[in-house]
């Protein structure tokens with residue numbers, strides 16, 4: 001069915017998410033060496049699924065060439081995790097779109113690390129709009145205007161962007177969380193990889209950093225069958241309607257928002273983040 005799943009007030013995708021998988025995720029037993037790549041959807045999740053194993057294993061390409069991304073670095077909240085968990089080798093890498101409050105209890109008592117990637121919400125929305133067009137299991141997004149209203153109201157998968165960001169920016173994980181932006185990764189991937197590998201306590205040579213950057217480029221990932229979703233049946237993801245690896249750029253919102261939409265979007269997001277103790281890394285207008 002294409003009915004979204006509701007969980008603790010949150011809308012979740014109608015495939016690969018069940019009450020069972022969500023409960024399983026909340027009670028997941030986190031290991032000290034686990035690493036979570038966390039995102040609001042369309043902020044660079046699949047990119048992290050490529051990066052994390054390579055940083056953790058010192059640049060060995062085997063996993064990204066032989067294991068599909070959803071089994072290589074499974075989503076915490078999806079049904080697949082329970083099926084592959086025994087095959088994951090420590091240090092394990094996972095991704096998640098969960099808001100902070102839904103993370104497993106054992107995360108808080110463990111030494112596991114989290115990398116939270118944020119992307120300019122205007123580009124997130126554009127990316128999500130095209131994803132809704134190509135993903136057969138998601139509702140048609142309607143017009144850009146209609147989709148924008150849904151996005152701002154949080155009537156989209158995983159809820160409001162501002163709630164997600166607030167929850168994670170205020171997370172009490174001390175030095176176990178690294179905040180990074182999609183924009184930094186696009187601007188200078190080797191530099192972002194140095195931050196990630198330092199954070200994960202890996203001392204990678206410059207040669208290894210360059211090698212990983214090459215294999216995690218938009219072009220290489222788009223060509224990697226184990227990452228580009230070409231193994232997914234067309235009824236779920238139709239690359240003729242829009243490719244999952246669509247553009248991979250910063251600022252595509254400029255080709256989509258008119259002046260009025262921009263003003264409304266900016267004022268809603270600003271208002272919702274007013275008075276917060278953190279600021280956004282990009283200008284919204």
Ligand code: A3P
Nearest residue numbers: 042043044045046047127217218245246247248
């Ligand atoms: P666009 O639709 O703007 O192209 P997620 O994995 O969270 O669903 O995010 C998908 C977005 O990340 C898409 O954005 C996709 O193109 C982009 N992306 C994935 N891998 C990338 C890479 N290696 N470099 C740049 N962008 C990448």
